[in-house]
Amino acid sequence: MKILLLGKNGQVGWELQRSLAPLGPVIALDRSSPTCGDLTDLSGLATTVRAISPDVIINAAAYTAVDRAEREYDLAHKVNALAPGVLAREAARIDALLIHYSTDYVFDGTGSLPRTEDAPTSPLNVYGLTKLLGEEEVKSSSARYVILRTSWVYGALGSNFAKTILRLAEEKEELRVINDQFGAPTGAELIADVTAFILHTSANRSISNGTYHLTAAGEVSWYEYARFIIDYARTNSDRRVTTQLNPTTTNEYPTEALRPLNSRLNTQRLQKTFSLQLPHWQDGVSRLLTEIL
Numbered sequence: 001m002k003i004l005l006l007g008k009n010g011q012v013g014w015e016l017q018r019s020l021a022p023l024g025p026v027i028a029l030d031r032s033s034p035t036c037g038d039l040t041d042l043s044g045l046a047t048t049v050r051a052i053s054p055d056v057i058i059n060a061a062a063y064t065a066v067d068r069a070e071r072e073y074d075l076a077h078k079v080n081a082l083a084p085g086v087l088a089r090e091a092a093r094i095d096a097l098l099i100h101y102s103t104d105y106v107f108d109g110t111g112s113l114p115r116t117e118d119a120p121t122s123p124l125n126v127y128g129l130t131k132l133l134g135e136e137e138v139k140s141s142s143a144r145y146v147i148l149r150t151s152w153v154y155g156a157l158g159s160n161f162a163k164t165i166l167r168l169a170e171e172k173e174e175l176r177v178i179n180d181q182f183g184a185p186t187g188a189e190l191i192a193d194v195t196a197f198i199l200h201t202s203a204n205r206s207i208s209n210g211t212y213h214l215t216a217a218g219e220v221s222w223y224e225y226a227r228f229i230i231d232y233a234r235t236n237s238d239r240r241v242t243t244q245l246n247p248t249t250t251n252e253y254p255t256e257a258l259r260p261l262n263s264r265l266n267t268q269r270l271q272k273t274f275s276l277q278l279p280h281w282q283d284g285v286s287r288l289l290t291e292i293l
């Protein structure tokens with residue numbers, strides 16, 4: 001199968017370059033590739049799909065700066081909603097399968113139960129809204145598609161909460177981290193591996209269009225996640241991690257964008273449909289920390 005990958009140097013895109021390699025030729029693009037891989041260039045994107053004519057399109061590119069998106073609606077909307085719409089309509093023209101990623105931030109995060117794929121969406125911030133509009137663009141096209149909603153992504157390459165905390169833990173005397181937002185940190189490696197597995201499955205049996213929640217198992221608050229990272233660095237490295245880590249609340253830690261308190265996603269549909277098991281978040285985070293410390 002010929003695969004077109006967009007966003008090749010993001011956290012997930014980078015790991016996809018590895019996990020997709022055994023499945024067939026991968027044409028991997030980013031915003032500065034000679035062949036247009038810029039999601040703000042909607043006609044250029046369409047031309048790219050027509051020129052390459054892939055069997056599968058994987059969209060790992062996105063506007064992911066959650067606070068900045070509050071000030072850059074038009075750009076976030078173009079990248080997260082209009083561009084996936086173009087990809088979906090071009091996929092439909094050539095009968096390619098589109099794999100697209102979305103987020104826990106499409107939900108408002110009330111209550112404490114893990115949300116299923118069909119739970120009502122109600123984003124609290126611009127990033128979440130534009131990602132939801134992107135999902136709707138994909139679903140309303142006549143393309144074959146799989147949407148994978150994930151959460152709290154980290155990887156060795158790129159920026160993420162785990163790497164930020166490691167840095168701040170050496171720089172600052174005190175760190176305050178929110179203790180009332182809960183979710184599952186999910187490795188870019190895991191997302192990429194599951195994506196490759198889904199594609200391999202789709203080569204042998206037809207899979208129906210659908211949205212699936214894909215996160216690591218277990219749950220944690222950002223504060224407990226930071227605690228895990230700092231304890232791990234103290235035990236397993238020579239870093240001088242002298243910071244004092246203190247819990248705080250969403251109300252006491254204002255940010256430009258509102259974030260859901262409950263980011264828990266129910267992953268049963270993915271596990272049952274593809275006979276998969278999802279590892280605990282601590283497994284992947286320990287691997288990351290071992291790798292970067």
Ligand SMILES: NC(=O)C1=CN([C@@H]2O[C@H](COP(=O)(O)OP(=O)(O)OC[C@H]3O[C@@H](n4cnc5c(N)ncnc54)[C@H](OP(=O)(O)O)[C@@H]3O)[C@@H](O)[C@H]2O)C=CC1
Pocket residue numbers: 007008009010011012013030031037038039040059060061062063064079100101102103104131149150151152153154158159188
């Ligand atoms: N990060 C997270 O915590 C979560 C991410 N997701 C979703 O998972 C997917 C992958 O995210 P992740 O890998 O973490 O994100 P990253 O921010 O690590 O990577 C996104 C990539 O998209 C690229 N990109 C941004 N704008 C454009 C553009 N106009 N044209 C081409 N490329 C562009 C970025 O390039 P550049 O660096 O040049 O800007 C970057 O390489 C996204 O759909 C995201 O919404 C879902 C839940 C959580």
Ligand SMILES: Cc1cn([C@H]2C[C@H](O)[C@@H](COP(=O)(O)OP(=O)(O)O[C@H]3O[C@@H](C)C(=O)[C@@H](O)[C@H]3O)O2)c(=O)[nH]c1=O
Pocket residue numbers: 064065066103104105150151152153160161164165168175176177178181222253255259
């Ligand atoms: C750095 C820092 C963050 N925080 C809080 C802010 C926020 O609520 C939480 C995580 O911070 P981040 O900046 O990593 O949050 P954010 O960039 O919003 O992370 C999100 O990114 C998008 C792309 C997604 O799709 C989501 O799943 C989620 O991963 O921790 C603290 O309380 N103290 C700190 O020192």
Ligand SMILES: [Mg+2]
Pocket residue numbers: 064065066160161
């Ligand atoms: Mg972030």
